[in-house]
Amino acid sequence: MLAVAATMLSACATAFSPASISTTIAVTAPPPVEKSLRDGGSSTDLSVIGQPASPFRTLLSVRECAAAKCAAGIAKPTLAVTVQRVSEGQAAIRFSVNGEIGSSQTLTSQAGNATSEVTMSIPSGVTPINDQFAVDRVATIKVGEFRHVALPHGIRAYVCVAIPNAKGATDGSCDFSRVQSTKGAELGISAL
Secondary structure (H helix, E strand, O other): OHHHHHHHHHHHHHHOOOOEEEEEEEEEEOOOOOOOOOEEEEEEEEEEOOOEOOOEEOOEEEEEEEOOEEEEEEEEEEEEEEEEEEEOOEEEEEEEEEEEEEOEEEEEEEEOOEEEEEEEEOOOOOEEOOEEEEEEEEEEEEOOOOEEEEOHHHOEEEEEEEOOOOOOOOOOOOOHHHHHHOOOHHHHOOEO
16 A cells, blocks of 8 residues: 555656756857867757756957957857747747957866866957946747857857756757857848
């Protein structure tokens, strides 16, 4: 009798457990002169619908030239997404990006008891880009499709939502490496 009650309680807990969702967030900057693909990074996270996914932070080099004068900076964006609900192949999301650009930036990360720091700086004598940016969007997007937000200085932020199977794997539709490895692929991604 006790085993039957435990099984019933377990089934109830499973039936009411929050649904998981896979989110991919990414950011890129215009390519350096010697490269044709945009530089950047991405993160994929399993989270609970209605709860924020883990934020993604990175460092990016940006450069702008006008009339043979160039300026450069290091961007330190933070991207965050919350999937508020999923229904009929659509995901209602809140996507925010904020950051700053300066002559030098340090990114600190912690895993367990270990802390690491990465610092990027522009070369001395280069005119620095100093700026801040913040974007907060609420939208409904199609599951499995990337959408982007244009940011200052040619930076782009991306978001994609996928529904994982029971093992947490998805169909690969939110694989950002395909966007980064195909020249011009980011241009076909609709704005958020």
